[in-house]
Amino acid sequence: MSRFELDARLERDSELITVLGLCQLRLLKDSRWPWLMLVPQRPSMTEIFELTPLDQALLTFETNMVGAALKQVTGCTKVNIGALGNIVRQLHIHVIARFEGDPAWPGPIWGFGQSVPYQDQKSRQDLIDKLVEAISS
Amino acid sequence: MSRFELDARLERDSELITVLGLCQLRLLKDSRWPWLMLVPQRPSMTEIFELTPLDQALLTFETNMVGAALKQVTGCTKVNIGALGNIVRQLHIHVIARFEGDPAWPGPIWGFGQSVPYQDQKSRQDLIDKLVEAISS
Numbered sequence A, B: 001m002s003r004f005e006l007d008a009r010l011e012r013d014s015e016l017i018t019v020l021g022l023c024q025l026r027l028l029k030d031s032r033w034p035w036l037m038l039v040p041q042r043p044s045m046t047e048i049f050e051l052t053p054l055d056q057a058l059l060t061f062e063t064n065m066v067g068a069a070l071k072q073v074t075g076c077t078k079v080n081i082g083a084l085g086n087i088v089r090q091l092h093i094h095v096i097a098r099f100e101g102d103p104a105w106p107g108p109i110w111g112f113g114q115s116v117p118y119q120d121q122k123s124r125q126d127l128i129d130k131l132v133e134a135i136s137s
Helices: A008-013 A053-074 A121-136 B008-013 B053-074 B121-136
Strands: A014-019 A023-028 A035-040 A078-083 A093-098 B014-019 B023-028 B035-040 B078-083 B093-098
Touching: A008 A014, A014 A121, A023 A053, A023 A121, A035 A053, A053 A078, A053 A093, A053 A121, A053 B053, B008 B014, B014 B121, B023 B053, B023 B121, B035 B053, B053 B078, B053 B093, B053 B121
Parallel strands: none
Antiparallel strands: A014 A023, A023 A035, A035 A093, A078 A093, A078 B078, B014 B023, B023 B035, B035 B093, B078 B093
């Protein structure tokens, strides 16, 4: 039985915020959008429907909790949720705050331009703190 | 209390395959990819987390059932699942069969090029029939 190990590219492109019941909640290193990622800590998964029914329910719960928190904290126009995995096959779910008029609006953000690392560490930490608070309440 | 009515653009861009417990299952009028859409038949919904917990569970069940059927029927490389809604706000979930080397691979398909209507009605009907069979079994 294999053990869960985070994909090297997902690890490089994001940082851990917290661990939920099933998933790692991570923040992408891209300041263009508040961009979160959920990674179920289960080995060898590439599609959501490969998870057990219980894990599917947990993933839904965690995704929707994180989506609602992101909407609340950012006041975004629309939350975008996506499970693509065309490049990195390890199952991961994107949860992104989108704003009318943001650089890629209304198109998708995946593959759009180059990521812009956070320069303002205070605003990055502030986002993380508010998300953790919203999720915990 | 308002009644569910399908958004006019979603209706124009897709056709009904079948109605599941919660959602309309629809086929996009774009032959570039086997591209399905689930539309929960609930009024005034824009985000998944606005659905009741039971509807969230139903949506998860239906999305994963449809995703598994699409994978089985098409033998695709990867299923892409997305809830964006930046253009059409009525809640809808995309389930798309992606193939290595398809026109947009490995990028997302939303906003990519122009849709190509099905010319071959037999292959379109064949896809629909196989999907319905896979979902029913």
